[in-house]
Amino acid sequence: MIKKKSIKNKDDAGWEEKVVQVKRVTKVVKGGKKLSFRAVIIVGNEKGQIGVGVGKASDVIGAVKKGVNDAKKHMILIPLTKSYSIPHQIYGVSGAAKIILKPSATGSGVIAGGSTRTVLELAGIKNILAKQLGSNNTLNNARAVLDALKNLRTFQYTADKRDITLDYLYK
Incomplete structure (x- = not known):
């Protein structure tokens, strides 16, 4: 297996983020239905580092931010x-x-x-x-x-x- 190198400065320039999917999901609760969004994000630098992440939040922007953080956590080389x-x-x-x-x-x-x-x-x-x-x-x-x-x-x-x-x- 390839050694995992620690990825320093994930916030540096060169990282590209793409939103692959945004889905509206609902959860049935006591008072009715609770609406939220699920975003699938892919983050890569086109030099051999890539990560896929999922984020859920009550708004699309929040879901995308969570997805980006998740993708950077699960980065591979x-x-x-x-x-x-x-x-x-x-x-x-x-x-x-x-x-x-x-x-x-x-x-x-x-x-x-x-x-x-x-x-x-x-x-x-x-x-x-x-x-x-x-x-x-x-x-x-x-x-x-x-x-x-x-x-x-x-x-x-x-x-x-x-x-x-x-x-x-x-x-």
Whole structure:
């Protein structure tokens, strides 16, 4: 697993936030229905750091602020190749949502849809093929992509983990 580096100065410039979904949710209470909003936010710096967060509040602006804070708390660092792709094919799961990520040739772009595309673009990945399987839930698909990206390994990391040289790994 990739070492988690502490992310200093999350408030610095370079961080991009995207609101993927805002839903109006209600809760039935004794006096009637209580209305609130749920926002799904994705925060990334396009250099390999990405986070997905959810915020709930009685107004949209409050929900977005809470979502941004949540996304910054759950930030991960991913390894990128020189061609701004991923090192190998990987699967991710969150709830009923499953996702397949495959590295793609230089110049092919981000071939993905929905929240998957947003997560990959904000992570800084420019050449990738993604397929959503199972659920169409926006939040679960974003979390499935995060799960897949979290489990990526570089060749150097694998060689270090097995206590062998990188050249021996390629043989």
